[in-house]
Amino acid sequence: MFRTIKSLPPIILFKRAFVHPIIKADVKRWVEILKPDRFAKPVTVNFVWLLQAQPAFRNLFYYRIGQYSSLLGKTMLWLAKLLYPPMETLGFAMPKIGPGFFIEYGFVTIIGAESIGENCWVNAGVTIGYRNQSGIPVIGNNVYVGAGAKVLGPIHVGDNVIIGANAVVLRDVPANCTVAGVPARIIKRDGVRVRESLSARKAS
Amino acid sequence: MIIPPIIHIVLWKHSSARAVIEKDVYRWTEVVAPPRLNLSLTANFIWLITDRRLMEFRSLFYYRIASSKKFLAQILLPLAQFLLKPRDTLIIETPSVGSGLVIKHGANTIIQAEKIGENCMIFQDVTIGYKNPGGGLPVLGDHVHVSTGAKVLGPIRIGDYAIVAVNSVITKDMPDHSTGGGVPARVILQAGVTDI
Numbered sequence: 001m002f003r004t005i006k007s008l009p010p011i012i013l014f015k016r017a018f019v020h021p022i023i024k025a026d027v028k029r030w031v032e033i034l035k036p037d038r039f040a041k042p043v044t045v046n047f048v049w050l051l052q053a054q055p056a057f058r059n060l061f062y063y064r065i066g067q068y069s070s071l072l073g074k075t076m077l078w079l080a081k082l083l084y085p086p087m088e089t090l091g092f093a094m095p096k097i098g099p100g101f102f103i104e105y106g107f108v109t110i111i112g113a114e115s116i117g118e119n120c121w122v123n124a125g126v127t128i129g130y131r132n133q134s135g136i137p138v139i140g141n142n143v144y145v146g147a148g149a150k151v152l153g154p155i156h157v158g159d160n161v162i163i164g165a166n167a168v169v170l171r172d173v174p175a176n177c178t179v180a181g182v183p184a185r186i187i188k189r190d191g192v193r194v195r196e197s198l199s200a201r202k203a204s
Numbered sequence: 205m206i207i208p209p210i211i212h213i214v215l216w217k218h219s220s221a222r223a224v225i226e227k228d229v230y231r232w233t234e235v236v237a238p239p240r241l242n243l244s245l246t247a248n249f250i251w252l253i254t255d256r257r258l259m260e261f262r263s264l265f266y267y268r269i270a271s272s273k274k275f276l277a278q279i280l281l282p283l284a285q286f287l288l289k290p291r292d293t294l295i296i297e298t299p300s301v302g303s304g305l306v307i308k309h310g311a312n313t314i315i316q317a318e319k320i321g322e323n324c325m326i327f328q329d330v331t332i333g334y335k336n337p338g339g340g341l342p343v344l345g346d347h348v349h350v351s352t353g354a355k356v357l358g359p360i361r362i363g364d365y366a367i368v369a370v371n372s373v374i375t376k377d378m379p380d381h382s383t384g385g386g387v388p389a390r391v392i393l394q395a396g397v398t399d400i
Contacts, residue, residue: 033337108312148371165331180388
């Protein structure tokens with residue numbers, strides 16, 4: 001009963017949001033990863049469960065719905081943020097993020113990409129952002145960023161890329177590769193073990 | 205300010221993990237403030253549980269209480285957690301943790317091992333978990349030292365007295381008495397002999 005009342009402001013925001021389908025895709029992906037046995041339940045029920053259990057999801061939700069100009073919207077957002085406070089150490093800086101974006105735990109995670117594709121996965125301790133204030137990365141679809149990895153500068157990361165834990169990626173990454181190390185090298189290309197350095201020229 | 209430690213002391217003395225928590229208190233005192241070792245265990249426990257700079261001890265304590273299946277513990281635990289908040293950036297999801305685990309500065313620390321031995325030491329920014337989503341988890345031996353920023357990933361075994369160096373990524377087994385470092389890590393010291 002108390003939980004139902006408590007979750008009313010975010011549910012109203014969720015149902016009336018302009019980006020409703022995108023948040024719906026997010027909810028489905030988070031539930032698929034965290035608790036697949038809950039997948040059959042209605043999206044709104046899973047949405048409330050995610051708000052309750054996953055503070056990182058709150059940040060993603062507030063980032064998705066953005067700002068409100070109307071008084072009602074502002075009040076609802078204020079209430080939602082009061083009842084479900086977002087994480088302090090997880091920050092989004094002006095990115096465009098595709099649907100199905102998953103953040104694992106989200107401690108000390110800073111996501112400042114120019115754009116991020118669909119179904120990406122970001123672990124804890126990741127920084128995506130500026131290198132000497134030169135520009136920010138563009139990230140493709142289905143990219144997995146391992147714990148503690150740093151992706152910096154005006155680079156392009158292709159589709160289906162896996163970035164290993166603690167890697168520092170400063171150059172373009174072609175599609176379907178696994179990169180790891182400091183600075184990052186390609187250790188797997190199309191499922192075959194290789195050992196190549198990343199080229200300085202544009203991969204696209 | 206008197207009430208919270210009383211609840212915690214009741215939880216401690218009542219729980220089935222009482223002896224393990226006693227060892228934890230002794231080890232934390234030994235590491236954090238050795239001059240306090242001549243005080244009683246209860247005094248040191250009160251100091252550890254109320255000191256705001258040592259919120260990692262609270263997380264560990266609540267983890268121990270939650271894994272003991274007593275009725276009183278299940279009722280009092282939410283109240284205890286409300287009165288003295290645990291570290292919110294520290295996650296311990298491990299079936300069995302040996303006594304005397306010390307977690308220093310538990311900022312961004314995720315401990316998802318299969319098993320952790322006795323008297324281990326884990327620093328900040330560490331991730332112990334799976335390599336691929338849904339994959340196997342690591343097993344840590346006794347007296348393992350996991351330094352700042354290290355990532356220990358996959359179904360591997362870290363031997364007793366092993367040292368994981370700063371910011372290294374461990375994805376392969378490490379033998380006893382070895383030191384591993386680098387990305388990806390290799391064994392750089394084996395029982396005191398340099399092996400490069």
